[in-house]
Amino acid sequence: MAKAKNNTLTLKFDTARVYAPAPESKSAAKILPQYDLFINGKFEKPISKKYFNTINPATEEKLSMVADANAADVNKAVKAARNAYDKTWKNMPGKERAKYIYRIARMIQERAREFAVIETLDGGKPIRESRDFDVPTAANHFFYYAGWADKLEYAFPNRTAQSLGVAAQIIPWNFPLLMAAWKIAPALATGNTVVLKPAETTPLTALKLAEIIQEADLPPGVVNIITGAGATGAAMVNHADINKIAFTGSTAVGKIIQKAIAGTGKRATLELGGKAANIIFDDAPLDQAVEGIVNGIFFNQGHVCCAGSRLYVQESVYKEVLRKLKDRLETLIVGDPLDKNTDIGAINSKEQLANIHKYIKIGVAEGAEMYQSNAAIPTKGFFCKPTLFTNVAQSNRIAQEEIFGPVLSIQTFRTDDEVIEKANNTPFGLSAGVWTDKGSKIFNLTTKLRAGVVWANTYNQFDPTSPFGGYKESGYGREGGLHGLYPYVEL
Amino acid sequence: MAEKKISIPSFSLPPRIDQVGVEERASRFTKRSIKKETKLNGLFLTLNMIDLTTLEGKDTVGKVRQLCYKAAHLHDTYPGLPHVAAVCVYPSMVATAKKAVEGTGIKIASVATAFPSGQSSRNVKIADTKFAVQQGADEIDMVISRGKFLEGEYNFVFDEIAAVKEVCGEARLKVILETGELVTYDKVRRASDIAMYAGADFIKTSTGKVTPAATMPVTLVMLEAIRDFYYKTGKMIGMKPAGGISKSKLALHYLVMLNETLGSDWMNNQWFRFGASSLANDVLMQLEKERTGVYQGKDYFSID
Numbered sequence: 144m145a146k147a148k149n150n151t152l153t154l155k156f157d158t159a160r161v162y163a164p165a166p167e168s169k170s171a172a173k174i175l176p177q178y179d180l181f182i183n184g185k186f187e188k189p190i191s192k193k194y195f196n197t198i199n200p201a202t203e204e205k206l207s208m209v210a211d212a213n214a215a216d217v218n219k220a221v222k223a224a225r226n227a228y229d230k231t232w233k234n235m236p237g238k239e240r241a242k243y244i245y246r247i248a249r250m251i252q253e254r255a256r257e258f259a260v261i262e263t264l265d266g267g268k269p270i271r272e273s274r275d276f277d278v279p280t281a282a283n284h285f286f287y288y289a290g291w292a293d294k295l296e297y298a299f300p301n302r303t304a305q306s307l308g309v310a311a312q313i314i315p316w317n318f319p320l321l322m323a324a325w326k327i328a329p330a331l332a333t334g335n336t337v338v339l340k341p342a343e344t345t346p347l348t349a350l351k352l353a354e355i356i357q358e359a360d361l362p363p364g365v366v367n368i369i370t371g372a373g374a375t376g377a378a379m380v381n382h383a384d385i386n387k388i389a390f391t392g393s394t395a396v397g398k399i400i401q402k403a404i405a406g407t408g409k410r411a412t413l414e415l416g417g418k419a420a421n422i423i424f425d426d427a428p429l430d431q432a433v434e435g436i437v438n439g440i441f442f443n444q445g446h447v448c449c450a451g452s453r454l455y456v457q458e459s460v461y462k463e464v465l466r467k468l469k470d471r472l473e474t475l476i477v478g479d480p481l482d483k484n485t486d487i488g489a490i491n492s493k494e495q496l497a498n499i500h501k502y503i504k505i506g507v508a509e510g511a512e513m514y515q516s517n518a519a520i521p522t523k524g525f526f527c528k529p530t531l532f533t534n535v536a537q538s539n540r541i542a543q544e545e546i547f548g549p550v551l552s553i554q555t556f557r558t559d560d561e562v563i564e565k566a567n568n569t570p571f572g573l574s575a576g577v578w579t580d581k582g583s584k585i586f587n588l589t590t591k592l593r594a595g596v597v598w599a600n601t602y603n604q605f606d607p608t609s610p611f612g613g614y615k616e617s618g619y620g621r622e623g624g625l626h627g628l629y630p631y632v633e634l
Numbered sequence: 635m636a637e638k639k640i641s642i643p644s645f646s647l648p649p650r651i652d653q654v655g656v657e658e659r660a661s662r663f664t665k666r667s668i669k670k671e672t673k674l675n676g677l678f679l680t681l682n683m684i685d686l687t688t689l690e691g692k693d694t695v696g697k698v699r700q701l702c703y704k705a706a707h708l709h710d711t712y713p714g715l716p717h718v719a720a721v722c723v724y725p726s727m728v729a730t731a732k733k734a735v736e737g738t739g740i741k742i743a744s745v746a747t748a749f750p751s752g753q754s755s756r757n758v759k760i761a762d763t764k765f766a767v768q769q770g771a772d773e774i775d776m777v778i779s780r781g782k783f784l785e786g787e788y789n790f791v792f793d794e795i796a797a798v799k800e801v802c803g804e805a806r807l808k809v810i811l812e813t814g815e816l817v818t819y820d821k822v823r824r825a826s827d828i829a830m831y832a833g834a835d836f837i838k839t840s841t842g843k844v845t846p847a848a849t850m851p852v853t854l855v856m857l858e859a860i861r862d863f864y865y866k867t868g869k870m871i872g873m874k875p876a877g878g879i880s881k882s883k884l885a886l887h888y889l890v891m892l893n894e895t896l897g898s899d900w901m902n903n904q905w906f907r908f909g910a911s912s913l914a915n916d917v918l919m920q921l922e923k924e925r926t927g928v929y930q931g932k933d934y935f936s937i938d
Contacts, residue, residue: 152865154897165667271665430858431655466865474894483667580650600652 156473160518165483167270172260174347177208180216180370181353183223184363190215195372197346200267201480201489201524209346212371217338217378220367224309224336225384227364232336233306235362237293244292244331246359247352248285251278251324254355258348262320263480265347267489267525268443270481280605281324284623287607288328291628295333298625304632306334307410308386311379314349315392316342316491317446323349325622326389327366328607333631335387336365340379343372344492377403385409387631391448394545394571394616412620412630414448414612416545417573419594420566421451421602422556425460427578431600433467436551439576439602441475441529444487445549446495448617449574451602453542455562458555465533465553472516472529479521487549490525499527499548506532506541511552537565545571559587567593572614576602595621640867642831645788649823651855656819660850663891673886674924677917680885681708682716683903685743685874687911688723688938689750689842697938698727702734704938709918712925718914719903720773724749725762728769743808744771747798750812750841752777756794764801774798775808777841780815783825791825792832799833808836808874813852814844822852826859836872842909847877850891857895870899876909882920885913 177194179186191213196205212220232240251258255278262273295304310330314322319341330337341349353368369375376396380388380403390400391414404411421439423432439451456464480488490496507513511532520526530550535542542552556562566575575594577585589597595613598604605611610626612618620630668676686705688697698721705718720741723731728744735742744766748754763774776798782790799807809829813822829837837856840847853875860871873892879885885908892906900906915935923929 152868154861154864155899156894156897158898158901159893162666162668163670163672165669275665426650428650428652428655431652431659434655434659470861483665580652600655 154470156470157517159474160476162476162484166479166481167260167263167274167483169260169264169481171256172264173257174207174261174264178210178346178350178370180210180212180220181350181357181368182216182220182364183227183367184357184361186353187219189213190219195343197265197344199264200344200491201521203524206264207347209350209370212340212369212375212378214378216369217375217382220338220369221309221311221379221382221384223364224338224367227362228308228336231362232365233334235334237295237334240331240334241289241292243359243361244285244289244328247355247361248282248289250355250359251282251285251352254351255279255282258320258351260481261351262348263488266316266319266345267480267491269485269488271483271485272443277318277321280607281321284321284324284328284607288332288627291329292332295628295632298628299632299634302634304333304628304634307631307633308335309384310335310337310387310389310631311382311385312337312339312389313376313379313392314339314341316345317443317448319345320348320352322391323352325391329622329627330389330631331365333628335631338367338369338379338385340369340371340375343370346370380404387411389630390414397618410630412612412622413618414620414622415573415616415618416547417448417450417571417613417617418453418543418545418569419449419451419571419574419576420453420455420562420592421576422455422562422566422578422588423457423460423464424579424581424584425457426580426584427460428580428600429460429464429467432578433464433471435576435578435600435602436468437471437475440551441487441549442603444490444527446491446547447603449596449603451574451576452546452551454551454553455556455565456553458557461555468531469514472531473518475516475518475529477518477520477526477528487529490527490548493525495547496525496527499546499550502541502544502546502548502550503530506539506550506552509539509541511535511539511541537568543569559584563588563591570616573617574598574613640831643827645792645824645828649820649827651819651823653819656851656854660854660891663850663894664887666887666890668886668890674921676886676889677882677921677924678716679889679901680882680908680917681914682719683906683908684718684914685720685722685876685907685909686718686914687721687842687909689745693724693727695727695730698723698730699734701938702731702740704936705740706735706738708914709935712918712921715921719907722775722909725766725769725771728766728771732770741772742770743773743775744769745775745777745841747776749775749777750843752779753781756797759794760797760801763798767801767803767805771805773806773808774802775810775838777810777812778825778829780812783816783821788824788828792828795829795832795834806835807833808838808872809834810838810841810876812841812844813839813848814846819851819855822855823859826856827863830859830863830871834871836874836907838874838876838909840877840909842877848875848879848909850887853888854891854895857892861896870905872905872907873900874907874909879908879910880912880916882913882917885917
C-alpha cells in the first residue's frame with residue numbers, strides 16, 4: 144500500500160524522470176565558424192564589418208559568429224530584392240515560381256535531421272520537438288504555398304491578385320525555421336521578393352535555409368537573409384523602398400513598427416503576444432484536458448505566443464484537475480535539449496530567463512501560491528522548472544502580462560458566462576482553448592471568445608492550411624491558408 | 635490501519651474519455667528513447683512480468699508440462715535471467731501446471747467463468763471458479779458478461795464479479811473486460827470502474843481470442859481508471875494487457891506508460907503483467923543482442 148504519512152495518497156514518479164542518456168548526435172549539424180549576409184544569391188561580408196556571437200543556451204558555449212547588418216547592408220539587400228522583383232520574379236509565371244518553392248520544401252525534408260539538430264543547439268528547444276514538429280511543419284508550409292503559386296486566379300473570385308513588391312520580414316526566436324517558412328513561402332508564392340531578418344539569438348537555421356536557397360538556384364535577390372539585432376530591424380522597417388512589413392514578435396515592438404509606418408503606405412501584418420485562456424469545464428475529459436494544459440504551456444518551454452498561459456478550471460472539478468496536473472508535472476523531464484527524452488529544454492537566453500524569474504517573483508509577491516515539480520534541472524545553461532501558480536485572480540499581474548515561459552496561472556470559475564467574460568477580459572486575443580465533452584458548449588464558447596484561434600479539446604495544433612493570427616493587441620493579419628495570401632497581394 | 639469506507643459510484647453516469655487525446659498521449663510514450671541500462675532493466679522486468687499462456691482446446695498434460703519447463707528455464711545459456719511471473723491455463727490443466735512449477739516461485743493463473751465468452755449461468759461460472767481454485771490456482775482470470783454490459787445491466791455485471799471474488803479465497807482475481815468487444819474508450823472506462831469497485835485485484839484487457847486485443851490507448855484508459863480508484867480508495871489495483879504484444883520494443887513502451895501514469899510502486903509483477911506467448915523469445919533475442927552485439931536467428935531460442 145503506497146501511503147505516505149498523514150494518510151495522504153501519493154504516486155511515486157521520481158524514477159519516471161530518469162532514463163539512460165539518449166542524445167541525438169551533433170555530427171549531423173555542419174555549423175561554420177562564421178556567417179556573412181546572404182544578399183543577391185551570395186554570402187557577402189557586411190559593410191558594417193561587425194559580427195556577433197550566437198550561443199547554445201543549454202551550455203552557454205559559442206556556436207558561431209554572424210554578421211551584424213547596418214543600414215547600408217539593409218539598403219544593399221533591399222536593392223537586390225527590388226532588382227530581382229523588377230527584372231525576374233514579378234513576371235515569372237506562377238508555375239515556375241512554384242517549382243522553386245517546391246524545391247526548397249524538398250531540400251528541407253532531405254536535410255531534416257541537420258536542421259533539427261541546429262535548431263535545438265541554437266535555440267534550446269528539445270530535439271523531439273524540432274524533429275517532430277518544427278522542421279516537418281516548415282517543409283509543409285513551403286509545399287502548401289508552392290501549390291498556390293499557379294492558382295492565384297482562383298484564390299480571389301472576380302479579382303486579379305497582384306504582388307506588392309519587396310517584403311521586409313522580421314521573425315522571432317521561438318520557432319526560428321518555422322517562422323522563416325511562414326514568412327517566405329506565401330511571399331514567394333504571390334510573386335514578392337523578400338528581405339528577412341532572423342532573431343539575434345537564433346540566426347543559424349535561417350542561414351542554413353539561405354544555403355539551401357542558394358543551392359536551389361533561386362534567382363539571386365529573390366530571397367535575402369540578413370542577420371542583426373533591433374537596429375537592423377528598424378533599418379528595414381524604415382527603408383523607403385519596401386512595400387510590406389511582416390513582423391512576429393512582442394507587442395511593444397509591434398506598436399513601434401505601427402507608429403513608424405503610419406502615413407507611408409507600407410502594408411503590414413503583425414503577429415504579436417498573447418495571454419490565452421485555456422478553459423476546463425466540469426464535463427471535460429479530465430485526463431486528456433490535463434494533457435492539453437501541459438501541451439498548452441510547457442510545449443517549447445512556454446515560448447509560444449499562443450501558449451495557454453491562463454488556466455480556468457470550473458470550481459467543481461478544480462481539486463481533481465490540480466491533483467492530476469501536479470502528477471503529470473512530475474513526469475516532465477527538464478534537461479539537455481539534445482537528449483531525445485527531454486520534454487522541457489533550455490530557456491532561449493539569459494535575458495528571457497531573467498524575465499521569467501522576475502514574473503515568478505511578482506507572482507509570489509502578489510500572494511499567489513507557487514508550485515514546481517521535483518525535477519532536477521542542469522546547473523549550467525538557462526533552465527526553468529515547470530511552474531504553476533494557484534490562488535490567482537484576474538487582477539494579478541501574472542494573469543495579465545505575458546511571461547513567455549513555463550509558468551501557468553490558474554484560476555477557478557463557476558459559470559459559462561463568467562469564464563467567457565474573463566477569457567475576453569484582456570488586451571490580447573490570439574488564441575484560446577475549450578475543454579468539454581458537450582458539443583453545444585463548444586459552439587457556444589468558440590463563437591463568443593475573442594481570439595483568432597480557438598481550440599476545442601486540443602491545443603497548439605498547427606497546419607499550413609489553417610490561418611493563424613490575433614485580435615486586438617495580438618496583432619492583425621493572418622498566416623497560413625488562403626487567408627495567408629491576402630497580406631501579400633493587391634486586389 | 636483503518637479500512638477506508640468505499641462508496642460505490644453510479645455506473646450509469648457516462649465517463650468522459652476523449653479518443654483523440656488518449657491516442658495522442660499513448661503515442662507520446664512511444665517517443666521515449668530507451669537505451670543502455672534503462673533498456674536492459676526494462677527487458678529483465680518485462681520477462682519477470684510475463685504470464686506465459688496456453689489456452690487451446692487441444693492442450694494436453696504433455697503440452698502444459700513442456701510450457702512450464704520453458705517458464706522456469708527461459709534460456710539457460712544466459713545466466714541470471716528471471717523466470718516469468720505465471721503460467722496461464724484452463725482449469726483442467728491447473729493441477730498439472732501446479733506440479734510442474736513446484737519450487738520455482740512461478741504462479742499458476744487459471745481462466746474461469748465460461749472463458750472466453752462468459753455466456754453461461756451463474757452456477758456454472760461459480761462452479762468453474764471453485765474447481766480451478768481447488769485444483770490449486772493462485773490467480774483466477776475471469777471474464778465479464780459483455781452481453782449484459784451492452785444491455786446496460788451494470789448491476790448484474792457488478793454482482794457477478796463480486797460473487798466470483800467471494801469464491802476465490804486466497805486466489806487473486808483478474809477481471810477480463812474484453813475491450814475488443816466493448817470498442818469505445820468510454821465503455822472500457824465504465825467496465826474498469828465496475829470491476830474495481832466489485833472486488834477485482836487486477837483488470838485485464840482481453841481473452842486473446844478476439845481482435846483487437848490489448849492496445850496502448852486502451853491500456854492507458856485502464857491505468858488512468860486505476861489511478862483515480864487509488865486516489866478515491868487508497869487501494870492498489872493491478873493491470874494486465876493481453877494479446878498483441880509480441881515485440882520487446884512495444885513491451886518497453888508499455889512500461890514507460892506504466893511508469894509515467896502510476897509510478898514506481900506498480901513497476902513489478904505484483905501489479906503488472908503481460909499476457910503474451912511469443913514476447914518472451916523476442917526479449918531473449920534483444921538481451922542476447924545487448925550481450926553479444928549481434929542478433930541471432932529465431933532458431934537459437936527454444937519454443938516450449
